Structures are given as C-alpha cells and as structure tokens.
Amino acid sequence: MRVVCDFRVIDETNDWIVVDKLAPLAVHPANGKVEATLLSGLQELLMYEIANGARLSILTRLDRETSGLVLVAKHAAAARHFSRQFERREIGKEYLAVVHGWPEWDERAVQASIHRAGGEIWLRQAVDPAGRDCVTGFRVERRFSNALGDFAVLRCFPETGRMHQIRVHLEHANHPLVGDKIYGTDGRAYLEQVAGGLSDESVARLILPRHALHACRLMAEWDGRRMDWRSELPPDLTRFCGE
DSSP states (O other), X not given: OOOOOOEEEEEEOSSEEXXXXXXXXBXXXXXXXXXXXXXXXXXXXTHHHHHTTOOOXXXXXOOTTOEEEEEEESSHHHHHHHHHHHHTTOOEEEEEEEEESOOSOSEEEEEOOEEEOOSSSTTOEEEOTXXXXXXXXXXXXXXXXXXXXXXXXXXXXXXXXXXXXXXXXXXXXXXXXTTOSSTTSOSHHHHXXXXXXXXXXXXXXXXXXSOOEEEEEEEEEXXXXXXXXXXXXXXXXXXXXXX
C-alpha cells in the first residue's frame, strides 16, 4: 500500500529533515490502526537513504490534531546531538494557539506542575502540585470576535516539554483551545470520537474539527549555526480567525 499523507519539506540536509505537517495526521502508528502517518510518509520519501543506512528519529512529536514543524534526525549521531540540546533546554519552540475568550493580560507565564489526571480519559493531564515542574509563556497576538463568540490568537513559549503542556496550561488560565476535545470540556467529545463518531451537539460545541494549535517556530544549533525554521498559521485556522 502506498503512503499518502500531508506534509511538506521545510529544510533538509544529509543529517536531518524539518517538515510541516497538517492536522489530523498522526506522527506514529497508534493502537494497531492502519493509516497513513508522518513516519510512513517520511519512510517513503527517504526510501533510498534508509536503504543506505539512514535511521529516522522523530524528535519533536506533535499530537495528531496539532499542525506544524517536526524535526527528524536521519541517523543516531544527529539524534544524539539534538537530544542533548533538548536536555539542556536549548531548543527553541513557539506555537500559535486560537483560544476562547479575550485574555485580560497581554503577556503572562503559567508556572504550574502537571500530572496524569486519571479517570476515563487515560491520557488527560491536569495541574497538580505533585506533578512535574512545567512553565509556559503566553503573549496575545490579536483578539477578534465573530458570530460564535470572542477569541484570541496567542503565541506560546513552552520552557519545558511535558505531555499536553500548552493545552493544560491554557485550560488552567481559563482560555482553552478552540476545538479541544479533552481540555476545557467534560471530555465527552473525545470519548465519542474514540467510539467512532461525534454527535451533532459536540460538533457544534467544538466549533473547529481539530484543536487550534500550530507549531510555528523551531530553533536549534547545528554545525555551529543557529537554525531557525518557521511555519505560518495554516489555512483552516486563518479562515476561522478572519485573516
């Protein structure tokens, strides 16, 4: 079966590749589900290099519904090089988020530990003092309104890399992502989706078919140079924002 999936190459060398993925493309296969993934698409694209010894390591893993930049090493030495930068928090990451409501602040940082919440949605995280340290900076890019309510576009600066960090901290700040099926809601939409389909009520409540989060900037050091990759907000989100 040939792999068909949506991503474009932003930058590439013999050692690594940076791609821009659309939503809702999964990065890795999950739960035995047969579907196109970013990994399978990369394996097809880099078939010749893999046949000659390349070994792909996806280093910035995005949720299925998060679009944007993904850094992939082509061999173990490159993977180690970037992994050390992650450990030292030297990798710069920025995201754009479309959220409910108009924040009363223009800039703020959320410093709140998060921990697995438990319950019916096993991957759900929550703010918990017993969890791991977690810091995210936020800056309002613009506020706008439409027939569905008041919304804002935020630039997000995660200083740590915890699971669902931005989404949890936005919920904690009372400005959850538009379209989020887990955070800022009772989670019913997520359970419906897993079971096979969303109700009309959930579709209307979510507003967007996927959560409105986009990995827009990625910075890392390679061969003595500071690399800076960028990706604009994709069409589905710019349309909603009226841009």
